[in-house]
Amino acid sequence: VVDAEKEETEEGHCEDRRSVVNHLHKEDVATKNGGICAVDSVAWMIIIGDALHNFADGLVMGASFTNSLATGLGTSIAVLCHEVPHELGDFAVLLNAGMKIKFAVLFNFLSACTCFLGLFVGLAIGEDQAAQRWIFAFTAGMFIYIACADLMPLMEKHGRQSKNP
Secondary structure: OEEEEEEEOOOOOEEEEEEEOOHHHOOOHHHHHOOHHHOOHHHHHHHHHHHHHHHHHHHHHHHHHHHOHHHHHHHHHHHHHHHHHHHHHHHHHHHHOOOOHHHHHHHHHHHHHHHHHHHHHHHHHOOOHHHHHHHHHHHHHHHHHHHHHHHHHHHHHHHHHHHOO
């Protein structure tokens, strides 16, 4: 059995490479070699989406601190409580997509650093009351959307299952 495999060259480019794999001892080449090219595309979607998500978290934290210290601390604690399980879940998805642990930690860290970029932007534009209101409205809208689109159907499904065992 011949399987196609991607390999990263010294220049950092991905090239297809053919290797013969014994069909009785077929191994997962993506996790065996663990290069960046062998990672499933869902991992890159998670990293980019998480980077945008973390930027928005930083933006609202920055705007919150320009509003008041209490609002900033409350928002930061809420974001922290949300982000710990979220980042652990993203880490598990990255590993499941074939990424080595060191790459998963690196890219998860890099996507988390966009929170600081959002924080600095939020601190800079949060002094303007109109910008602060827009940031808070956008963030509240995201949370309402998540609650309505993701959580409500899940709660309804579990509610039906508990009524009909």
